[in-house]
Amino acid sequence: MYFKIGPIVATAALAASAMPLMAADHQIRMLNKGADGAMVFEPGFMKIAPGDTITFIPVDKGHNVETFKGLIPKGAPEFKSKPNEEYRTKLDIPGAYVVKCTPHMSLGMVALIQVGDNPDNLDAIKTTTVPNLVRKRLEADLAQIAE
Numbered sequence: 001m002y003f004k005i006g007p008i009v010a011t012a013a014l015a016a017s018a019m020p021l022m023a024a025d026h027q028i029r030m031l032n033k034g035a036d037g038a039m040v041f042e043p044g045f046m047k048i049a050p051g052d053t054i055t056f057i058p059v060d061k062g063h064n065v066e067t068f069k070g071l072i073p074k075g076a077p078e079f080k081s082k083p084n085e086e087y088r089t090k091l092d093i094p095g096a097y098v099v100k101c102t103p104h105m106s107l108g109m110v111a112l113i114q115v116g117d118n119p120d121n122l123d124a125i126k127t128t129t130v131p132n133l134v135r136k137r138l139e140a141d142l143a144q145i146a147e
Helices: 005-018 102-107 122-127 132-146
Strands: 025-034 037-042 045-048 052-058 087-091 095-100 110-115
Touching (some): 037 102, 045 052, 095 102, 095 122, 095 132, 110 132, 122 132
Parallel strands (some): 025 052
């Protein structure tokens, strides 16, 4: 039997290019105690692609997730989950997002999510006034962006 490879390859390439790109789904756990101490998001820093989703999982009771006012990319929607509920969000706008656990923010329970490359809102995150424990965690997270 005789086959022409060219049309088969062209058809396969066309079919593959027509398939939608699959966005990834990441998970961040909300813990009373983790590798980085008490009251943490784990991981505390994550880099994802625009269009990926993140599911925040309250492993221990009493946690939620909320965007930190003024510390998300311009034009990105704010969000806030209910306590003790799993929350899933899709992050489409590139930049750096700081999220917090509302009841435990003063204890330093924040996380930094980098969406895409070269976030343009890092200066706002570096210069904002936050409690000392939040600053300490953010500085560790910000150092990972430079890597």
